[in-house]
Amino acid sequence: MSEVYDPLEIAPRADLAALQLDRLRWTVSQAARSTYYAALFAALKLGPDSIASPDDLRRIPFTEKQHLRETYPFGLLAVPKDEVVRMHHSSGTTGMATAVFHTMRDVDHWADLVARCLYMVGVRRGDVFQNMMTYGLFTGGLGLHYGAEKLGCFIIPTGAGNSHRQIEFMRIFSTTFIHIIPSYALALLGVFEETGVDPKGLSLKLAVGGAEPYSEGMRERLQKSWGIPFYNCYGLSEMQGPGVAFECPAQHGLHLWEDSYLVEIIDPDTGEPKPDGEEGELVLTSLTREAMPLLRFRTRDLTSIIPEPCPCGRTHRRLSRIQGRSDDMFIVRGVNIFPLQIERVLMSMPEVGRNYLIVVDREGYVDRLTVRVELTPDAFQGELAQLRTLQEKIARALREEILVNPRVELVEPGSIPHQEGKAVRVIDERT
Amino acid sequence: MIEQLAVFSENKPGRLERITRVLAEAHVNIRAFHVASLGEMGIIKIVVDRTEDAYRALSAHGTVRKMPVVAVRVTDRPGALHTVAAVLAQAGINIENVSGFGISRSEAILILEVSDVPGAERILSASEFTTLDEGEFAAVVG
Numbered sequence: 378m379s380e381v382y383d384p385l386e387i388a389p390r391a392d393l394a395a396l397q398l399d400r401l402r403w404t405v406s407q408a409a410r411s412t413y414y415a416a417l418f419a420a421l422k423l424g425p426d427s428i429a430s431p432d433d434l435r436r437i438p439f440t441e442k443q444h445l446r447e448t449y450p451f452g453l454l455a456v457p458k459d460e461v462v463r464m465h466h467s468s469g470t471t472g473m474a475t476a477v478f479h480t481m482r483d484v485d486h487w488a489d490l491v492a493r494c495l496y497m498v499g500v501r502r503g504d505v506f507q508n509m510m511t512y513g514l515f516t517g518g519l520g521l522h523y524g525a526e527k528l529g530c531f532i533i534p535t536g537a538g539n540s541h542r543q544i545e546f547m548r549i550f551s552t553t554f555i556h557i558i559p560s561y562a563l564a565l566l567g568v569f570e571e572t573g574v575d576p577k578g579l580s581l582k583l584a585v586g587g588a589e590p591y592s593e594g595m596r597e598r599l600q601k602s603w604g605i606p607f608y609n610c611y612g613l614s615e616m617q618g619p620g621v622a623f624e625c626p627a628q629h630g631l632h633l634w635e636d637s638y639l640v641e642i643i644d645p646d647t648g649e650p651k652p653d654g655e656e657g658e659l660v661l662t663s664l665t666r667e668a669m670p671l672l673r674f675r676t677r678d679l680t681s682i683i684p685e686p687c688p689c690g691r692t693h694r695r696l697s698r699i700q701g702r703s704d705d706m707f708i709v710r711g712v713n714i715f716p717l718q719i720e721r722v723l724m725s726m727p728e729v730g731r732n733y734l735i736v737v738d739r740e741g742y743v744d745r746l747t748v749r750v751e752l753t754p755d756a757f758q759g760e761l762a763q764l765r766t767l768q769e770k771i772a773r774a775l776r777e778e779i780l781v782n783p784r785v786e787l788v789e790p791g792s793i794p795h796q797e798g799k800a801v802r803v804i805d806e807r808t
Numbered sequence: 809m810i811e812q813l814a815v816f817s818e819n820k821p822g823r824l825e826r827i828t829r830v831l832a833e834a835h836v837n838i839r840a841f842h843v844a845s846l847g848e849m850g851i852i853k854i855v856v857d858r859t860e861d862a863y864r865a866l867s868a869h870g871t872v873r874k875m876p877v878v879a880v881r882v883t884d885r886p887g888a889l890h891t892v893a894a895v896l897a898q899a900g901i902n903i904e905n906v907s908g909f910g911i912s913r914s915e916a917i918l919i920l921e922v923s924d925v926p927g928a929e930r931i932l933s934a935s936e937f938t939t940l941d942e943g944e945f946a947a948v949v950g
Contacts, residue, residue, distance in 0.1 A: 764851070789817065
């Protein structure tokens, strides 16, 4: 039996269920303090006692990302603004952005959940933590930071990038664990080779991989090359950020903290529930969030619940590895991107047509995003300099919207194949 | 001045084949040809004997622009290009691109892409060079 950070991790299922019920009732009444849910409950004629059990929850329609965008910025805020101590925010501009708010208690509980996750895989006071995840509006950086701080780790808040320096720090400060996006961990292998440093010779004992999905094959390759286990972390900013679910040392599924989240797996087309063990879309209801509780939020992540109890002894059920999305969102270097964001930028530029293709591949170790777009015949003036300027203008506009630097390829009109039915806008060639 | 055609193209195999095929099928003869590439894309600049026919044919198959260039008739001997360049440099006119071809054993045509076409023609004519218009060019090369 593993050591646990919080005895709740091994609470009997019946106790967990009772706790969930209490917290669900509280969450529903808390949510009713937001304009969006207040209106929704009024329309459905739901009163404060209407939701008495998880089954009753199904009377509430799903909450989708679109609702966050439409009620931006404060439609889902459930506390007075002066109780908000933190905000996190997605990329994107008008119509595509989402903001998520936290009270002091939200931040503290988030930190506790992350501490629980890290403790589970062996992190202890005195561990040296190099947080190589972007800080700022993304939840990845600060999320792990606060959790590791709870455990008394020595934190080096490098954020991402500056690879040579990252490696230097690992050497000088004897970093024992890192938080990193898997594609960056892959890219760093190239830098290790280049500088002649062997990652296995450093003081590292584990890595936490997050912000983007990656295959089991890639994880094995990383573990082999780095010489340490890579533990998967799952989260989404709407539910707090990282630490919603996390692997235990068994590395077979991610324990989702059921004292803090109610899990549903649904058929993405019909909305009907799927039994444990079957793949469907993950729907989450927060149970402790004060500033912005969300009920039945469709994550668009496809996964399944692993029905068997885990050998580690924790009673919170595990999610299987995320298999994909039920929408067209894709992730490059840890950043969520919707093709619609790219499309809107291109539509605002008369020099390019609406026909475009997004290609994501990997060059050596590094993820690469290319946007191929057709030049409008009228926009061609016969000079390379003008084409170059246009290319740069498009890349800059895209970068401002999606926060990743894309390569832009201008192609001849008509050269991107037109498609019947639903256009395939993204070709992802990474494995 | 005469007109040059600029064709937008991706820098990949088959593009040149396609463009030259279109011109061949339109019975157009190429006088000057220049490829400028920038990574995945490029521009092919062509001076032909029948500009309108070429423009029509290429427009049907791709993206093409007409652009004015200066055609200068020179004696085909060492220093000819240098003299032209010196005149333009004196006048502060930049040469973006230049190509040339012989039209007889003693004469040649220079095709100049410049920053100021009317200015270049004025200054070259004043320096006793012969600049050609479309008609004159066609007569010389046709």
